[in-house]
Amino acid sequence: MIEEPLLQTVCGDLESQLPINEQLPEGGMLHIDKVLPYICIYRYKKPDLYFSGLLKTQASYLIVKDTVDISELIQCIATSMSKKLNSFLILEMWPERNNHDATFEISCPKDKAPATIKALQIGIDEMRLIYPEVSSTVNDTNMRHPDRLEPLMTIDQSKASGSLTIGISVPTIYQRPSENQVYSIFYRKFATYLSEIIKRTVFEFIRVQTSNPYDHFLMLGKTSLDKITMQADHDLAEISEGMSFLLRTTPVNSSEQWEQFKESKFSKKPSFTYRLIALDPEQEKRKLYDIPIEKVDDPTLAYILRDKRLEIEKQLTMLEERGTDSFRFVGESLYGRIEEDVLNGAKEILNTFSEGENASEIDKFTCHEFAEHAQKEIDYYQEKFPHLKLALEIRSDVAGIMVSETTLLISDQLNMDSNRCDALIQHEIATHILTYCNGKSQPLKQMYAGFAGYDQLQEGLAVLSEYLVGGLTKNRLRLLAGRVVAADSLVSGATFVDTFHLLHKEYNFPERTAYYITMRIYRGGGLTKDAVYLAGLINVLDYLKDGGKLETLYAGKFNTNHVPLIEELIYRNVLKKPELPRFLERPSVQERLQQIRKGITLTELLN
Template identity: 60%
Template sequence: MIKENHIDSQILEEICEKINTNKQLTWELPKNGIIHIDKLLPFICIYRFNTLDVYFSRLIKTQASYIIADETVNINHLIEAIRIIIEQKFATFLILEFWPDNNPKSTAFQISCPKAKAPATLKALKKGFESLNAVYPNISSSVNVEKERHPIHLEPLLNDAESKKTGTLIIGISVPTLYKNSETNELYSLFFREFYAVFSETVQRAAYEFIRIQNADDFKNYLMLGKTHVDEITSKADKDLAAISSGMSFLLRTTPVNSNEEWERFQKNNFKKPPTFKYRLIALDPELEKRKLYNIPIDTVDDPTIAYILRGKRLEIEKQLTMLEERGTKNFRFVGESLYGVIKKEVLREAKKILKAFPKGERLKSEPRYNCYDFAKYAKKELDYYNEKFPDLELSYEIRNDVAGIMVSKSKLLINDQISLDVKRSDALIQHEIGTHILTYCNGKQQPLHQMYEGFEGYDQLQEGIAVIAEYLVGGLTVNRLRLLAGRVMAVKSMVDGASFINTFNLLKRKYAFSSRIAYYISMRVYRGGGLTKDAVYLAGVIDVLKYIKNGGDLETLYTGKFNVNHIEIIEELLSRGVLKPAVLPRFLQRESVKIRLKKLRQGIQVTELVN
């Protein structure tokens, strides 16, 4: 007989008061136990332990509502108190008790439940657990009609007769511990990641089926049952990653500071002597940064979705740090290819199609032009508008001689002091840089995850895609601009195929009819640092966004922060869970002309039809 310890009545009362406020609760229980309730939900997960299995407890911690308790601590009164509070809002209450199967050879999930109760919930549990077969053959799950739905050596959490009267359903689940070596307790880390991701989603889907049938329609989908709040461990890991990423200033440190001067020298040498680019000094030690990077304990992040985001970003940062180490060598390019990917056949095909449809650039009429100061004055109006939307951030511009053209660094617009812009293109450029890049940075800054503004792994592609689409929507995407995107793809292809700077420059100038200056700047961007394939993602991103909008995608979602197209479902999940806030949208979307063009995109158009 287990000698029980009871939770002090005063502590019980304080816990209940906290739950009643419907605010996040995390409370330590006696003997290393814990109760966590992210928000008021009509279900809770329970794990009672003899010796705490830290890996098993991490499975339970993937949920928004759980109790992990030493089996000698009587939690029955606590559960009953929670049930009463839940009953005031929801018609029924689901208790899922989990325990590890101590049989090291077991590959089966044993689900114990009352007869003919919640078939949809049981089906969701069975189907979800069996999906692990894809990574670990022979996993099975069975549903057993049992009166006892708890570990055999323990007492039930609630009296069976009372639970029937109160609309409470208890399901017990014995879980095989396939994710670790039974003899050494060594964790099979890669399999465990998959295991706990599947476990997390399965429990939420099962609970949703119970809620959908038994309760009022308080939850639109199972994702709303996930965690809303970012815990301290996750927040610190996210913050530390962002600090390393921000400290790199990767693009600034891989952009030449003497591109204007080298253009003049290149021109004087009749385009026969390749330029010699110089870069900012690297004021960090990549090896030390990598050490800090892998000291961040992402493996302790309980939320599978956020852990996935952080791991992806960590890999990207590691590659960027390696690229900084290899700046100026061929290895820079090779690592960059693994980071930005190779040119897809579809992207290459569209680039060729653009250059065939528009074999020559448009001749600019003698239209008014802006110098750097004129453009800055115009841009300031847009910056002032968003400064009102984000009063806690400082949006500004800076005119400099060490940047190529126009670019954004966080919330600052950087303008080259030598630029000369067609006035008609200025609005498009402003919506590209401010209405997209700066706005998504500001929206990301309002989110609890730093990666939302620092950028997920590979975020450049979608960022540039929506930025170019913004140019189209405001009526400023020209033949020359579209040709430029295609030219970048062809330049990257030329470089990857082994061509020299001079050969690529000549290809752009002679075969694709780019001006000498434009051919130089395209080549400069592609050959900087030792070869950067990033410029091919602009057109790839445009193709992605066109598909997304045509397929009914919500354009507003794309402005939530900085992420790639393969992260859109994750963003939608985090929005559904309430982890992320809806985005402040670009004001150009309010224009009637923009609404007409957006309607065309939804109907579906070719890339070559984007020219305004």
């Protein structure tokens, strides 16, 4: 039985609209994230961690031993929520282990909430995508609970509290019937599907039955991050940041090797050297898999963290294999193969614009002149993010321009076209640094450390900014296309010298440009990452043409396949909306955005 003080605490917190996270007798747990029109209940005879895990994906659940009397607690919850929302849904769920039977049995009153039951059945039918034998039956009965137990409330109590109870017998198809063995990969998919099915069902219920304060079913999800999730997120970010992957895979002697390559009349492969790796990849991997991501209840967050862990593992392996062919092979599995449409797009650009602009006719900026302009943009965003330190550094150990977290790194050898200044500032500062700052302002560290495969969207978005401010030049677009062609050449087995000559002789890149493209592709043993710039641009153009929200893309560092997850977390108030780049305020930028939304080809970006 629930003691009176605990009842009073729960009822008081509900009245005050406070989140509830209470331990119940016999190891039970009550969790209510916010004012919600439903609760999922599981009364167990023996604890079942996996079935409990299905309920814990929800923002409102009660898991308790079946010997504990929770009738007064349920009435308190139902009555309090009904007063606020006019009605309340109780979903009592229990596991059914009938060999390989995959039938969900739904027990409910006939014609009481047909739209709700239909939504539940439709969701269960969609589970056939992961398990074809799944089905459901609906029983018109007052027995909406396991046979061995008493009902949670009588019919009269349900009416008095303004609640509706639906019983759901869930087939444990994720578990081997004769053994205590779980199919872990399938279980995660099962939990993810069931979690969404429940939220969609509840959303249909509140649409019809309650005064609905929610605009989307995703808003029914969890708002708060628990300690296990926060710690796993923190540990992953710490390992990821400690790698300094790009710095450790970028040569420190590229300028010197260019001079030697030129002296050899472009016939001798350069010999690159790299920063020492001040970590042990094996120990980092051990720490990586000590992170208990399997204990993260939220399917969305668990997916994000698990996906990131796999990426970090591959990057650590690449650091171990730096300078070998294995570096390239692992990198291809990480960054993906070069898609045919991307390669075709690159060749179309290079064939359409067979010659670059005459660099001698364009005014140049030194590193100091560029830094003067960049500092003004950094100062603007520094005011937006006073809790972070934004800076720029002119250094001798970087090639060109790059960003490390909130710092813009500029090569002391930089000699750039002046008409590219604004575009590069928006690329590096208003995209890479801004998304880092936005991510750093979120509770989830992966938002700034970067989701798995985030480079593709980051670079596509950054190149898009160049187009939007009118700074995407023929030379720049050819450069992106050249990187794709060079990556394809690497994958096809060509040597450094072969790829250099392909770029220089067949595609008319200047010698120095062809060298630096080739260097970036062949560094470390072969890094096809540079192909993602053009691939990312294609993805962003398609995303905007299909009606995607540009604003969402600035929330942090992730890929386009993560956008639905980001929007879900924003709906759930786990994440907040981002600061946007100030160049979006320019009328000319809005005009170009409209052109993109209508549809535009790669070569039309220069018209």
